[in-house]
Amino acid sequence: MGMTMTQKILAAHAGLESVSAGQLIEAKLDLVLGNDITSPVAINEFEKCGASSVFHKDKIALVLDHFTPNKDIKAAEQCRQVRNFANRYQITNFFDVGQMGIEHALLPEKGLVVPGDCVIGADSHTCTYGALGAFSTGVGSTDMAAGMITGKAWFKVPSAIQIVLKNKPAKWVSGKDVILHLIGMIGVDGALYRSLEFAGDGVKHLSMDDRLCIANMAIEAGAKNGIFPVDEVTVAYGKDRFQHEPVVYAADEDAVYDETIEIDLAKIRPTVAFPHLPENTKTIDEVGKIKIDQSVIGSCTNGRMEDLRAAASILKGRKVAKDVRCIILPGTQAIYLQALREGLAEIFVEAGAVFSTPTCGPCLGGHMGILGKGERAISTTNRNFVGRMGHTESEVYLASPAVAAASAVTGYITDPEQLTEGERK
Numbered sequence: 149m150g151m152t153m154t155q156k157i158l159a160a161h162a163g164l165e166s167v168s169a170g171q172l173i174e175a176k177l178d179l180v181l182g183n184d185i186t187s188p189v190a191i192n193e194f195e196k197c198g199a200s201s202v203f204h205k206d207k208i209a210l211v212l213d214h215f216t217p218n219k220d221i222k223a224a225e226q227c228r229q230v231r232n233f234a235n236r237y238q239i240t241n242f243f244d245v246g247q248m249g250i251e252h253a254l255l256p257e258k259g260l261v262v263p264g265d266c267v268i269g270a271d272s273h274t275c276t277y278g279a280l281g282a283f284s285t286g287v288g289s290t291d292m293a294a295g296m297i298t299g300k301a302w303f304k305v306p307s308a309i310q311i312v313l314k315n316k317p318a319k320w321v322s323g324k325d326v327i328l329h330l331i332g333m334i335g336v337d338g339a340l341y342r343s344l345e346f347a348g349d350g351v352k353h354l355s356m357d358d359r360l361c362i363a364n365m366a367i368e369a370g371a372k373n374g375i376f377p378v379d380e381v382t383v384a385y386g387k388d389r390f391q392h393e394p395v396v397y398a399a400d401e402d403a404v405y406d407e408t409i410e411i412d413l414a415k416i417r418p419t420v421a422f423p424h425l426p427e428n429t430k431t432i433d434e435v436g437k438i439k440i441d442q443s444v445i446g447s448c449t450n451g452r453m454e455d456l457r458a459a460a461s462i463l464k465g466r467k468v469a470k471d472v473r474c475i476i477l478p479g480t481q482a483i484y485l486q487a488l489r490e491g492l493a494e495i496f497v498e499a500g501a502v503f504s505t506p507t508c509g510p511c512l513g514g515h516m517g518i519l520g521k522g523e524r525a526i527s528t529t530n531r532n533f534v535g536r537m538g539h540t541e542s543e544v545y546l547a548s549p550a551v552a553a554a555s556a557v558t559g560y561i562t563d564p565e566q567l568t569e570g571e572r573k
Contacts, residue, residue, distance in 0.1 A: 150400025152308045153375050154343040157283040157397055161266040169307035169404070177207065178282075178392075179260060180295040181269030183251055184212040184223070187230045189289035190270055194233075194296060202237045203299030209241040209260060210234050211251040214508045219515040249480025249506040252276040252364060252448035256356075257480055262386065263378045264395030268292065268301050273448050273530065275366045278375035279359035281382055281396065285373045306372040308343040309334075310405040313350030315414035320564045322458070323358030324450055324528065324548040327365040328419040330411065332429030340370035342406060345399060347377060350413045356385040357454040364449045365530050368426040418563060420526075421546035424534045432551065432563040442525040443468075443556035444537075445549050446477025447511045450528035453483055459553040460492040462564055463499040469559035474501035475517045477509055501556065513537050519544075526555045 151159065151166060159167040161175035182190055187210055202208055210230055215223035227244075234242035241260060248254065252273050255261050263281035267274065270292035277284035287301065295301050311330065331338075344366045346359075354362070359376050366374025376382070378396045386394065417431040445451075445459050456478060468474040476496050478484040484506060487493050496503040510517030511529040519525055519538030525545070527537065532544035545561060554564040 149404060150402035152343060152345050152399045152403045152405070153281070153377070153397050154283050154308060154345065154373060155305055157264060157266055158303060158305055160264070160395070167305045169305055171305045172302065173305060174300050174302050175266050177268060177295055177299050177301055178265040179207055179209060179267045180292060181209045181211070181251060181255065181267065181271065181274060182292050183214050183271055184216060184227050184230055185214045186270035186289045186292065187233070188226045190292040190296065191229060191233050193290050193293035199297045202239070202296050205238050206240045207299065208239050208296055209255060210239055211243045211254060212245060212248050213250050213506070214512065215514050216248065216507060217245050217505065247481065249483070250448045250451055250508055253451055253479030253483070256280060256360060257482060259386065259389035259391040262390040262392055262394040263382060264397055268295050272367045273364050275371065275373045276360055276364040276448060278363040278366065278373050279356065280386070281376060281378035283373055283375065286367065304341070306341055306343045307406050308345045309339055310408040311344055311346045312348040312408060312410045313346060313354070313413055314348050314410065315350055315412050316353040317413040317416060320418055320550045321413070321416050322548045322550065323354060323361035325416050325419045326354070326358070326411070326413065327362040328421050328426065328429050328546065329416050331365065331369050331421070331426050332419065333409065334369055336368060336425055336427045337370040339366070341372050344369065344371045344374040345405070346375065347399070350411070351376060352379060352381065353413065355454060356381055357452045360452065361449050365426070368530060418548060418551050420551065420561060421532055423532050423543040423545065426530070426532060426546060435561050438545070438561045439524065440472060440526050440555055440560060441523040442517060442519065443472060443474045443552045444477070444510055444517055444525055444527040444529060445475070445552050446479065447508065447529040448479065449530045450549050451477055451479030451483065451506070453486055455528065455549040456483065456487050456492050458549045460495045462550060462553040462557065462567060463501065464495045466499055466557045468500035468556045472556055472559050473517065474499070474556040475510065476501050476503045477516070478506050480506050510537055526552050526561055528552050
């Protein structure tokens, strides 16, 4: 019986010739990740069990990104604890303020994850790295602690859903629209503890930024991980970037999938997820006139260069609507610097938006844009649960950077084509 990409990676890291869905395995880890919220819990468990060393100082990444720069005393204490741990065990990949970025934008950028890796992180969106052809998944802080000590983790091998992509997406349709479309099709538990394995000739039309966004939100369909094949786009992205030698795995022709879903990228329209679940999707044509108070562009889902360029192309020469707060958060310091060099920061500020240091910030209701009672935001983040961005009586609508930028200009959820159609003629 053939294996999927995920199963092949897990088999290799478990030292087995093959694995099958449902099998329990212990696998070696290439990287263990934590942030300023989850790492302190892991560190407490690490110390509680009497550990005195980490399995490999180069294979742990600690990123201060959620409440940083520190928003309050508690955040400062959490970061101090992580900082002390990183210093004590000489953790190579420790990223503090000034060097940090949003973890799932930063690690691929630094080349710390490569094709064929097995990665765990104490953050649910660790599944992002499947865009690179790696197996990566979120775990609890206790599993992170065990991983830091032993360099291993237990997994139940997931079964898989094959997502066959075909054709090329239209203008203003991005990876965010693709994944929202898929989640709308199968629901937030449609891939529960299964692997979403992307395939088909449409994959070549998706940039690495698109793929990172799609893999990032695999968890929003309940998936254990999302994974893309390694192709020319992956190789080009990794050139002079990958920090160790990649291993390329491909699914067997007779790999077993629970089901196969075909998606015609050419037919996808800009998509919006209504409160309070990512599965509550509508195309931009079905939205109606919904007023917004805030537009957030950024996060580990959509804070990359292509995202900022899309937003800037719409905001250039325009103004953010009266009574709308537009908050733009680059994913990393390198992205921040590139945005400055390309003049995007100037476009954002002249439009009346805030352009801030990299941080998760408002995505999880942390800081830099909390919503009050009755307020409504359109956001490029990944979740829109009740109270996710602030007050329990606020609302979050998920969308692409293009839709979020166009909405910031008009003051209501808007198709970017509505603003740019005249310019393209």
